[in-house]
Amino acid sequence: QVQLVESGGGLVQAGGSLRLSCAASGLTFRLYNMGWFRQTPGKERWSVAAINWSGDNTSYVDAVKGRFTISRDNVKNTVYLQMNSLKPEDTAVYYCAARSTFSRTGDYDAWGQGTRVTVSS
Numbered sequence: 409q410v411q412l413v414e415s416g417g418g419l420v421q422a423g424g425s426l427r428l429s430c431a432a433s434g435l436t437f438r439l440y441n442m443g444w445f446r447q448t449p450g451k452e453r454w455s456v457a458a459i460n461w462s463g464d465n466t467s468y469v470d471a472v473k474g475r476f477t478i479s480r481d482n483v484k485n486t487v488y489l490q491m492n493s494l495k496p497e498d499t500a501v502y503y504c505a506a507r508s509t510f511s512r513t514g515d516y517d518a519w520g521q522g523t524r525v526t527v528s529s
Contacts, residue, residue, distance in 0.1 A: 410434040410518040412504045417523030420494055424527075428489040430504030430520055437485040438462075441507045443516065444478060444489045446500035446525075453503065457489060461509055471497070494527045501525075 416428040428444070443458040457478035459466045466478050477490040487504060501524050505516040 410506060412506060412518055412520035414502065414504050414520040414523040417502060417525045419526045419528065421528050422495055424494050425490070425492045426494065426525060428491065428502055428504075428523060428525075430487045430489075432485045432487070432504075432506060435506065435518070438482045439509050440517075441509060442478075442480060442487040443505045443507065444487075445503045445505060446498075447503065447522075448500045456502070459487065491525070494525075496527045496529050499525060499527050 411433045413431045414428060416426060418426065420426055438461055441458065441460050444456045445453040446456050447453040455469060456472055457466065457468045457476055459478045459480055463480045468476060475491065475493045478487065480487040491498065501522040503522045504520040506518045507516045
């Protein structure tokens with residue numbers, strides 16, 4: 409049973425920074441690709457950032473490039489999302505997700521409960 413627990417969300421003013429953390433358990437962390445998604449009411453979840461099993465390959469949606477950084481610590485079994493220069497448009501519930509490197513469907517195997525980020529104007 410894989411569990412992902414996000415933390416670090418909160419209220420911040422535009423231009424500020426937050427660092428989200430996702431603690432993983434119940435899996436061999438180093439065998440999973442990890443990702444961060446965000447969702448607003450009435451809309452589907454959008455991928456924000458992803459990182460491969462070793463941490464040497466990352467990707468970002470254009471809207472956050474240059475502002476967000478995804479990283480992982482395979483000793484602490486934790487993935488992070490450093491968010492700088494936050495904008496009101498970044499307001500959403502952020503979810504951590506894990507995808508096995510052996511996945512045949514490409515679907516993520518587990519999701520966290522989410523942590524809310526609110527960016528004020």
